[in-house]
Amino acid sequence: MKHEIILKSAATAAFMITAAHVSGGVPEKTKNDLPNIILIFIDDEGYGDPGCFGGTGYTTPNIDKLASQGMRFTNYYSGSAVSSPSRAALLTGCYPPRVGVTRVLFPYDTIGLSSSETTIADILKNKGYATAAVGKWHLGCQKEFMPLQQGFDEYLGLPYSNDMWPVNYNGLPVSKDNYVKAWKLTCPPLPLYDGNNKIEEIEDLDDMDQLTTRYTERAVDFIERNRDKPFFLYLPHTMAHVPLGVSDKFRGKSDQGFYGDVMMELDWSVGQIMKTLKTLDIENNTLIIYTTDNGPWLNYGNHAGSAGGLREGKGTPFEGGFRVPCIMSWPGVIPSGSICGKIASSIDVLPTIAAIVKADLPAAKIDGINILPLLKGTPGADPRHEYYYYSGRTLNAVRLDYWKYVFPHKLATNVGSEVGKDGWPGEMRQVDFKGGLFDLRRDPGEQYDMQEVHPEIAGKLKQMADRKREELGDLRLRIEGKENRAPGITTR
Numbered sequence: 367m368k369h370e371i372i373l374k375s376a377a378t379a380a381f382m383i384t385a386a387h388v389s390g391g392v393p394e395k396t397k398n399d400l401p402n403i404i405l406i407f408i409d410d411e412g413y414g415d416p417g418c419f420g421g422t423g424y425t426t427p428n429i430d431k432l433a434s435q436g437m438r439f440t441n442y443y444s445g446s447a448v449s450s451p452s453r454a455a456l457l458t459g460c461y462p463p464r465v466g467v468t469r470v471l472f473p474y475d476t477i478g479l480s481s482s483e484t485t486i487a488d489i490l491k492n493k494g495y496a497t498a499a500v501g502k503w504h505l506g507c508q509k510e511f512m513p514l515q516q517g518f519d520e521y522l523g524l525p526y527s528n529d530m531w532p533v534n535y536n537g538l539p540v541s542k543d544n545y546v547k548a549w550k551l552t553c554p555p556l557p558l559y560d561g562n563n564k565i566e567e568i569e570d571l572d573d574m575d576q577l578t579t580r581y582t583e584r585a586v587d588f589i590e591r592n593r594d595k596p597f598f599l600y601l602p603h604t605m606a607h608v609p610l611g612v613s614d615k616f617r618g619k620s621d622q623g624f625y626g627d628v629m630m631e632l633d634w635s636v637g638q639i640m641k642t643l644k645t646l647d648i649e650n651n652t653l654i655i656y657t658t659d660n661g662p663w664l665n666y667g668n669h670a671g672s673a674g675g676l677r678e679g680k681g682t683p684f685e686g687g688f689r690v691p692c693i694m695s696w697p698g699v700i701p702s703g704s705i706c707g708k709i710a711s712s713i714d715v716l717p718t719i720a721a722i723v724k725a726d727l728p729a730a731k732i733d734g735i736n737i738l739p740l741l742k743g744t745p746g747a748d749p750r751h752e753y754y755y756y757s758g759r760t761l762n763a764v765r766l767d768y769w770k771y772v773f774p775h776k777l778a779t780n781v782g783s784e785v786g787k788d789g790w791p792g793e794m795r796q797v798d799f800k801g802g803l804f805d806l807r808r809d810p811g812e813q814y815d816m817q818e819v820h821p822e823i824a825g826k827l828k829q830m831a832d833r834k835r836e837e838l839g840d841l842r843l844r845i846e847g848k849e850n851r852a853p854g855i856t857t858r
Contacts, residue, residue: 400493400596400723401696402589402652404639405486405715407456407602408632409449409502409527411691412662414674415606415629419691421672423622424630428637429693432656436695437704437741441806443711443753444660447680447687449527450504451756452659452712453602457485457505457516459716459734461756463838466853468758471506473530473553478506479516480854484728486716487517487598493723496592499523500585501602508856514562518600522560522584528574528604528611531556574611577604578628582635586642593646601639602659605632608666609789624788625669650697653722657692657712665792667785677812678779683755683762683772684812694741701743709750709765710737731849754834759841764831765806769820771827772812774801775842803827 413419417426418433445455450471451462457479462468465483479485487497498520499513506512507525514521530553556568568574585601605611605628612627616634620626636656643649662671664679664686673679673686680687692710694700713734720727721736739747755763755772763772777799786792802815803824817824839847 400495402597402599402643402648403490403495403719403722404589404599404652404654405456405601406636406639406654406656407453407501407600408656408658409603409605409607410660410663410671410680411606411629411632411658412671412673412679413676413686413689413691414672415662416633416691416693418693420674421629424620424626426629426633428633428640429656432636432640432654432695433693433703435697435702436654436693436700437706437743439692439694439706439710441707441709442657442690442692443688443709443755444658444690445712447660447682447755447757449502449607449659451758453503453505454479456659456712456715457487457600458483459486459713459728459732461713461733461754461838463756463759463847463850464731464733465851467505468756471504471526473507473526475506476508476856477853478508478511478856480852481510481515482730482854483851484730485517486719487513487600489517489716489720489725489728490596490598490723491517491519493725494596496588496595496597497600498585498588498597499600499602500581500588501600502527502604502607503602506854506856509562510856511854512559512562520561520588523558523581523602524568524577524604525557525559528556528568528577528607529609531568533570571609571611574604574609575613575617577611578631578635579613579615582638585635586638589639589642590646593648601635603632603635606671608663608669610669623668625671629671653694653696653699655692655694655715658690661687661690664780665786665794666789667787667792669786669789675811678777678781681757682777682779683757683775685770685806685810688755696741700741704743706740708740708748709753709767710740711750711753714750730851752830754831754838756838759839761831761835761838761840764827764834766827766830768805768807769823769827770804770806770812771817771824771831772799772802772804773831775799 415421416429418430444452446452454467491497497518499518501523504526557564558566610628612631616627616631661679664670676686677684678686714737717734717736721738735749753765777797778794783793783795803817804812835845837849839845
């Protein structure tokens with residue numbers, strides 16, 4: 367087979383009391399004994415992008431409505447600050463080094479997520495769920511690594527990032543003279559897959575403009591076809607990864623420009639999902655999880671999102687790289703209009719879902735923790751106290767409660783450099799970060815190093831890191847790790 371809850375109103379409190387009398391907080395039977403599960407995974411959306419997290423210049427009424435109906439997490443972490451490792455972490459409940467997917471995978475790579483790993487889809491399929499993945503996969507593009515071999519019944523989408531194609535962001539041929547990323551010359555035409563078969567190629571930005579709509583239509587179709595049995599829909603959108611694409615429905619609609627247009631269309635997609643559930647009368651038996659793979663790609667300037675005041679963005683071990691928006695909604699279980707300030711992570715999704723459907727955890731060790739008590743608003747629930755920020759195979763930071771230590775490392779940053787514009791990247795500079803201890807209660811922007819004031823706390827976090835390095839390794843310190851598993855390796 368293969369943290370603090372704030373109730374927004376007295377009405378919400380009354381809702382919780384009522385729900386507690388229904389099977390201990392679980393809704394009464396509807397059409398299915400098991401809840402439907404929808405996992406929406408946005409690409410490169412920053413902590414500050416959805417309206418309910420502070421996004422401005424556009425509106426996200428459907429995402430905001432989802433938050434008002436459920437729980438908004440303010441200390442939720444992706445498994446990585448870049449794409450492939452974050453997806454491996456989400457689907458397996460493991461820190462990326464444990465499953466061997468530690469870097470962004472490219473079209474020519476011969477590795478991927480091993481089929482011996484147990485994914486969320488594997489668990490749910492074994493419980494009788496219909497399973498579908500619709501969108502960006504990015505866990506290996508060889509057949510043995512693709513969704514149908516990882517627990518999914520069906521798949522529509524791109525096998526990797528949409529910038530991995532031999533076209534630059536203005537639609538012109540790529541060359542070393544007119545584009546800074548000559549590696550794109552080695553990429554094949556961008557393929558769109560249905561199941562295990564390539565059905566077409568994304569040839570230009572006009573094709574890119576239709577991806578969000580196409581994914582949404584397929585997702586709605588899957589829900590409608592499986593209305594009378596439990597289903598799991600994994601919807602990892604290609605957007606808002608550059609090159610940005612948006613349909614005519616939303617082009618030019620945002621005061622913020624192209625990125626705002628994309629955010630509005632992603633919000634529309636969420637609304638279509640919510641509308642379909644309501645029409646089919648299954649919304650009360652459906653858990654929706656909305657989150658993103660990592661922080662914003664700040665190097666792209668006006669085509670990038672916002673970290674919402676957090677430091678740095680995608681690719682870094684600072685909060686802007688790892689801390690992402692997360693909303694979970696499940697009527698009758700998750701108290702509406704609630705906020706969770708406890709630490710949680712994408713690696714906690716798998717064990718939480720396993721607890722919900724009463725499934726066994728994977729036989730191989732995982733790192734996630736069941737956070738269902740947080741979702742239910744259980745008083746005193748606080749299952750996760752620590753988190754480890756792996757960048758590739760290197761442990762760059764560790765958090766314990768509200769304290770975070772960031773280890774010395776070389777940092778690629780836009781600070782002090784000119785960012786990109788209109789789809790073109792800016793120039794990043796390498797700096798030596800000397801390390802620091804930060805109090806995330808008072809300093810979520812990680813500006814004030816407190817290690818001289820609290821050397822004992824810094825020492826404790828360093829000891830925690832040493833123990834984790836023995837387990838999962840650290841490339842910078844040349845520690846192999848004792849509990850890493852190998853990725854899948856193609857025989858071709």
